[in-house]
Amino acid sequence: MIRYSGSPIIETSRLILRKLDQSDTLSVFNNWRSDERISRNxxxxxxxxxxxxxxxxxxxxxQYDxxxxxxxxxxLKSTGELIGEIDLDHFDTSTGNCEVSYSIGYQWWNQGYGTEALRAVVExxxxxxxxxxxxxxxxxxxxxxxKVMRKAGMEQEGTVRHMILNYKNQYKDCAIYGLLQQDYQNDNNGEIYILKLNRFSE
Structure with a gap:
């Protein structure tokens, strides 16, 4: 059974995952939501x-309540800059399964931030x-x-043709990845990515 606990603050070595708030508007707009390089995906x-x-x-x-x-x-811990977003959604109560998705601002690509955030949310x-x-x-x-998904321990399970239709009315094929809790526990070797979890951040 899924134990829902909202969106508590999650701290990793370089990142803080936290709720978005109204003061983030300009950062969200400037850093990824207005960027065609992000939106095309x-x-x-x-x-x-x-x-x-x-x-x-x-x-x-x-929806935060x-x-x-x-x-x-x-x-980013080092600068306080908001560089992206990540979420768990599409919960299936009958199977205990869900999906994860994320976006990272272009100037922070290829620095391992997406992998770090994904590993923490998977954990x-x-x-x-x-x-x-x-x-x-x-x-x-x-x-x-x-590559980010594989670094977080996920395995490609297949490809679905024309799975989505983007805002440009273009069909896109999607690669599907997955990770089971059992495999995560067996393969993780006790490595912990969450340095701190604030359950009272609600």
């Missing part, structure tokens, strides 16, 4: 104005939420995201 279009970002953030804020809502901003899902399986997907023309 998403279904939704890039934000054209900060007003678009405020509307999107208000939707996020409205739900224990089933697991959505974090990714903040949180398995150790604290008792998730049975965590899945993820990426467009096949974005192989860098697959």
């Amino acid at each position: 998403r279904i939704s279009p890039p934000h054209k104005t900060t007003g678009d970002t405020r509307i999107w953030l208000n939707h996020i804020f409205s 739900r224990k089933e809502f697991c959505y974090w901003g990714i903040e 949180f899902g398995f150790r604290y939420m008792n998730i049975h399986k965590i899945s993820a997907k990426h467009n096949t023309d974005n192989p860098a995201s697959g």
Whole structure:
């Protein structure tokens, strides 16, 4: 059974995963939500104005009081900059399975931040939420995201043709990845990525 606990603060060696708030509007807009290089790997279009970002953030804020809502901003410890987002969603209560997705601002690509955030959220899902399986997907023309998933211990399970239709009305094939809690426990060798978990950040 899934143990829902909302979006507590999660601290890793270089990152703080925390709830988004209204003061993040400009960072969210400037750092990834307005960037075509990020949006081309998403279904939704890039934000054209900060007003678009405020509307999107208000939707996020409205769900933070739900224990089933697991959505974090990714903040750099060293600078306090907000560089991306990551979430667990599509929970299936019958199987105990869910999905993870994430976005990192372009200027922070290839520095291991996506992998660090994903490893922490995977650990949180398995150790604290008792998730049975965590899945993820990426467009096949974005192989860098697959590298992040593999570094977090996920394995590619297949490819689905024309799985999504993006905002440019283009069909995209997606590579599907997954990781079972049992395999995570067997393969992780006791390595811990979460330095601190604040359960009272709700």
